[in-house]
Each structure stands twice: as C-alpha cells, then as structure tokens.
Amino acid sequence: MINPYPEIPFFSEDCSVLKKPLAVGLKAAPDRLVCQPMEGCDGTADGRPGELTLRKYQRLAAGGSGLIWVEATSISREARANPRQLWLTQENKESFKQLVELIHTSAEKAGFEKPLLILQVTHSGRYAKPDGTPKPIIAYHNPIFEKEPLPDNCIISDDELDAMPEKFAATARLAEECGFDGVDIKACHRYLLCELLSAFTRPGKYGGCLENRTRLLFDAMEAARQSCGSDFIVTSRINVYDGFPYPYGFGVNEDGGLEVDLAEPIQLIEKLQKSGVKLLNITMGNPYVNPHVNRPFKTGAYTPEEKATEGVRRMLENTAVLQKKFPDLPLICSGISYLAENAAHVAAGLIENGGAAMAGFGRLTLAYPDYAKDILREKSLERGKCCIACSKCSELMRAGSVAGCVVRDSEVYLPIYKRDVLKEGI
Numbered sequence: 001m002i003n004p005y006p007e008i009p010f011f012s013e014d015c016s017v018l019k020k021p022l023a024v025g026l027k028a029a030p031d032r033l034v035c036q037p038m039e040g041c042d043g044t045a046d047g048r049p050g051e052l053t054l055r056k057y058q059r060l061a062a063g064g065s066g067l068i069w070v071e072a073t074s075i076s077r078e079a080r081a082n083p084r085q086l087w088l089t090q091e092n093k094e095s096f097k098q099l100v101e102l103i104h105t106s107a108e109k110a111g112f113e114k115p116l117l118i119l120q121v122t123h124s125g126r127y128a129k130p131d132g133t134p135k136p137i138i139a140y141h142n143p144i145f146e147k148e149p150l151p152d153n154c155i156i157s158d159d160e161l162d163a164m165p166e167k168f169a170a171t172a173r174l175a176e177e178c179g180f181d182g183v184d185i186k187a188c189h190r191y192l193l194c195e196l197l198s199a200f201t202r203p204g205k206y207g208g209c210l211e212n213r214t215r216l217l218f219d220a221m222e223a224a225r226q227s228c229g230s231d232f233i234v235t236s237r238i239n240v241y242d243g244f245p246y247p248y249g250f251g252v253n254e255d256g257g258l259e260v261d262l263a264e265p266i267q268l269i270e271k272l273q274k275s276g277v278k279l280l281n282i283t284m285g286n287p288y289v290n291p292h293v294n295r296p297f298k299t300g301a302y303t304p305e306e307k308a309t310e311g312v313r314r315m316l317e318n319t320a321v322l323q324k325k326f327p328d329l330p331l332i333c334s335g336i337s338y339l340a341e342n343a344a345h346v347a348a349g350l351i352e353n354g355g356a357a358m359a360g361f362g363r364l365t366l367a368y369p370d371y372a373k374d375i376l377r378e379k380s381l382e383r384g385k386c387c388i389a390c391s392k393c394s395e396l397m398r399a400g401s402v403a404g405c406v407v408r409d410s411e412v413y414l415p416i417y418k419r420d421v422l423k424e425g426i
Contacts, residue, residue: 004342008313010320010349011342017351018344019376021066022330022358025278026231027181029358030113031066032351033372034332036281036362037120037184037237038393039071039085042402047074047087048095052402052412054102056369061106061115063370067332067358068103068115069237069281072122072186075167079192081124082400083132088119088174100179110373118235119175120184121168121224125156125192127288132400139195140202142248145289156192158204161216169223172234182233182279185220189294190286193217194239197268200247210264213250218275225276236272237281240265240318243293244286251284260318266325273329281332281360282319287394295363296338298389308338308389316346320355330357337364340386344375363387367408395421 003011018032042052049057060068073086080087088096104114126136126145138154172183187193196216199207206212217236224234241251241260253261269280285293291300294315296308304311315335323331333356336343347359364371367387374381385408392406396413401420404413418424 001345003345005309005312005339005346007307007309008316008339008346010316010346010353010355012345012349012352015344015348015375015378017348018359024116024330025233027116027233029066029116031064031372031376032347032358033065033375034067034069034281034358034360035060035065035365036334036360037069037071038362038366038403039081039397040403041082041084041397043084043086045083046092047085047089048092049086049099050084052404053086054099056366056404057099057103058106059369060365061103062110062112062373063365064107064110064112064372064376065361065365066113066115066372067118069118069120069184069360070099070180072120072124073171075121075123075164075171077130078135078137079123079125079128080130081122081127081191082129084402085124088171088178090174093174093178096174096178104179112373116181116233117179118182118184118233119180120186120237121171121175122186123164123192125190125195127191137192139192139199140207142195144244144248145190158206161206164216165219165223168220169227172224172232173227176228176232182235183224184281185217185224185234185236187217188237188239188283190239190242190288193220194242194250197239197250198242198244198248210267214268214271218271221272221275221277233278235277235279235281237283238265238268239284240282240322241284241293241314242286243284243290260314262318262321265322269322269326269329273326277329279330279332281334282322282356283334284315284318291394294335296335296389297391298338300391300394312336312338316350316355320350320353323356324354327354332356332358332360334360334362336360337362337387338389340364340388341381341383343386344381363389363393363405366393366403367405392417392421
C-alpha cells in the first residue's frame with residue numbers, strides 16, 4: 001500500500017498497533033481508538049442528555065472505541081454555549097448515570113470491553129450563549145474576535161476566576177458518582193481556559209506571564225483531583241497552537257506571523273506531567289475563526305490559504321514533537337478525519353513512530369460510529385461511510401440546531417438541515 005499523502009510523514013500498512021490496550025494511570029483503555037468530544041447541542045433545557053444524545057453514544061459504544069471522550073458539559077448555566085448544551089447537576093445526575101450505563105451495556109452487547117469514559121467539563125467563555133443569544137464572558141479584549149470591542153463588563157474578574165475551580169471540582173465529583181472514569185478540564189478551541197492561555201495583555205494574576213495564564217487550569221485540575229478518588233483521571237484537551245499572531249495566540253512565535261512555537265506548550269505540559277496528569281488530548285485552532293487549523297475541510301465558510309493536508313501535517317508533526325519530548329505521558333492526536341479511509345493507516349504510522357499514544361477521531365465518528373469495529377476486526381475503513389469534510393455538521397451548529405452527519409446519517413439529520421440551514425418549508 002502506498003501512502004497517498006506523501007506530505008504527511010506517518011503511514012503504516014499494518015494497523016494492529018491500534019488494537020493494543022493502554023494504561024492510563026490506574027485504569028486502562030482496551031484499544032488506542034478515541035471518539036473525540038463532538039458536541040451535538042441536543043441536550044435538554046435543564047442539561048440532561050436528550051434523545052439524540054443517547055442515540056449517538058449508544059452507536060459509538062457499540063462501535064468499539066477504547067476511549068469515549070464525552071462532549072462539552074458545562075459547569076454552570078451562564079457557562080453554557082447553547083441552551084441545549086449538557087450541564088451536569090445534582091438534580092439531573094441520574095440521567096448521566098443512565099448515559100454511562102447505556103454506553104457500558106451497548107459496548108458489552110456488541111462484544112467489546114467497556115471503554116474508558118472521560119467527561120469534558122467546560123466554561124464556554126467568549127462563546128457563552130445560555131439562552132440562545134450571545135452573552136460573552138471574556139478574559140481580555142481581542143480585536144481578532146471583536147469587530148467592535150465588547151463592553152468592559154464582559155471581562156471576567158479575578159474574583160470570579162478565583163471561585164471557578166470549585167465549580168470544576170463539583171462537576172468532577174458528580175461525574176465520578178455517575179461512573180465516568182475521568183474528566184477533561186477543557187482548555188482548547190478558545191473557550192475560557194484556552195483564551196486565558198493567551199491572556200498576555202490581561203493585568204493581574206491571571207494574565208501576563210505563563211504562570212498567571214495557566215493559573216486557572218492548574219487550580220481547577222488540582223481542585224478536581226482533591227475532590228475525587230485516586231484512580232479518577234483528571235486530564236485536559238489543550239490547544240498547543242492557536243493559529244493567531246502574538247499577543248493574541250498561544251503557541252506562536254512572538255516575532256509575529258503564524259509560525260508554531262512550542263516553547264510555552266512544552267513548559268505547560270512539563271508542569272502538567274509533574275502535577276500528576278496521566279493523559280493529554282492535543283489539538284489546535286479555533287472552530288469559529290480558523291477551523292482549517294483543527295479540522296481541515298473540503299468545503300466550508302471560506303477558502304483557506306493552505307492545502308487541507310498542511311493542516312493535518314501541522315497537527316500530527318507537532319503532536320509527535322511533544323510526544324517524543326514526553327514519552328511517558330500518553331498523548332492523543334487530533335485532525336485526522338479529513339484523511340477518510342486512510343486515517344487509520346496514518347494514525348498507526350504515527351503511533352508506531354512514537355508520535356502519539358492514541359488516535360482521536362472527531363467528525364468521522366458522526367459519519368461512521370462503528371469505524372473502530374472495522375479497524376479492530378482488521379477491515380479497511382469504508383470510503384462510502386467516512387466523513388467527506390463537507391462542514392454540514394458545523395453549519396447545523398452555527399444555525400443553532402442540533403449537530404450530526406447530514407450525508408451519512410441523512411435519515412435523521414438531512415430533514416433537520418433542510419429545515420434549519422436551508423430554511424425549506426419556512
């Protein structure tokens with residue numbers, strides 16, 4: 001088999017490495033395949049998993065992935081990105097217990113071991129929209145994101161940030177009670193904790209130097225660890241590169257431009273490992289402003305100035321740099337769904353070469369929820385079931401609708417797309 005993407009220096013004909021289990025702290029994932037957190041915006045008004053939420057995770061569980069990274073779940077009402085975002089509370093925790101039970105039962109019925117379950121815990125920050133209209137909570141003013149400056153009262157205060165670790169910890173405690181194996185203190189894609197990573201211009205103890213800009217991330221992770229059992233995984237999905245120029249981007253060269261500079265991400269990961277973190281999920285970019293960086297597409301809202309495979313290469317090569325710098329800390333790669341039926345071969349080559357420990361699949365899981373089953377049973381991924389990188393799932397989300405694959409799951413999502421995006425029949 002010939003690598004169809006010679007610009008991406010990772011490829012293996014043999015995908016058997018993806019079948020190997022992986023220890024994560026005191027727990028283990030039965031294989032190296034990860035369902036990344038793909039938000040469906042299909043929960044209930046009070047934060048419970050909705051009918052489409054349950055359907056999605058039942059299908060993913062039956063598909064055989066060793067780790068299911070459950071989508072963004074808010075720490076509070078005001079932190080929700082949409083009125084249907086998941087939000088775990090004392091009042092609705094039974095519904096999350098039922099979600100965990102559904103995943104476990106569905107995996108076992110399909111003949112697979114129980115997957116590890118990580119719940120992504122988030123504050124949406126700049127993208128807060130709890131009632132369906134924007135109510136941004138920002139770390140600092142950013143002209144890249146603000147055509148007109150937002151009111152100063154949108155900037156979250158130090159006192160409000162001081163109170164936030166306990167909110168993350170409270171959600172982590174509930175997640176453990178519900179049966180999740182761990183939580184992700186989300187610090188990616190320019191939501192609040194990610195935006196703080198680039199708060200070079202913010203005054204006070206949460207801005208300026210790296211110690212200040214990472215303060216909330218470490219405080220929230222430590223609060224979660226102290227609130228949960230010793231075998232509970234506290235991890236993060238982190239941006240190591242934002243794709244915006246300094247001083248508005250993390251992981252970029254201070255001399256200007258968009259060149260990747262991993263000096264600060266390396267310092268951050270070194271400190272995370274020393275603090276006891278046993279797993280990290282690596283990503284880049286922003287899905288609203290430069291989505292080609294973290295999920296390269298064939299069609300979308302704009303035409304990028306680079307080939308889509310350049311985005312895949314950037315993601316994988318820099319993940320590999322970090323994994324080789326921290327060989328004892330398992331890293332999860334992102335950005336490979338664009339490669340469709342070749343994604344598993346690229347992921348296997350990356351892992352074989354010590355460039356990552358697990359392979360994360362995002363959009364592909366919406367299109368092809370049983371992708372892992374085909375990989376684990378030594379079949380090739382079927383081109384006719386793969387994501388085609390058409391961005392329609394994102395169009396649904398931007399329209400304020402529920403998100404899913406319009407092309408491969410058309411019976412459910414095509415009518416919704418026609419109604420909410422194309423406005424047919426309205």
